Amino acid sequence: MPGPDLDSRIETYYVHVRGVVQGVGFRHHTVRRAHALGVRGWVANLDDGSVEVMIQGSANQVDLMLEWLRRGPPHARVTEFFSEERFIEKRFERFEQH
Template sequence: MTGPDLNTRIETYYVRVRGVVQGVGFRHATVRQAHALGITGWVANLDDGSVEAMLQGPANQVDLMLEWLRRGPPAARVTDLAGEERYTDKRFDRFEQH
């Protein structure tokens, strides 16, 4: 018996990133990384200084994106990343910065 193909199964994750993540190019770098990995969804700043994102794509690519978000771009200092899988029928066409 084989498991689901992690390159074809689409996952959707909501994540919240805390630390020094605003004013350091975090959203712009996240868009570039998402495009490089073929991830769709969005990223946005929150009023409390954190960043939120919705990631959608093949399970392996989402895992790579989550790994990148734990570090962020060079000027960022990520102190916490919390996320959860979301179940939705909505499919994003691209990755955008809000």
């Protein structure tokens, strides 16, 4: 009996990053990376200078996006990275910048 197909199950992760992540194109680059990987969800700046991201996709897509978010775009400097899987019913249609 074959195992579950990692590309068919949808995973949802919440990510919170701190560091030099605002004013460096972090959200814009995150949207571009998400679109390139086919990930859905959103990215938003928070008032405390950090950024939060909700990503949804196959296990492989999510892993690649999490790996990218740990570094961010060229001018960002991620000093704290937190991610956790969330179990939600909502299915996002695209990836958006808030």
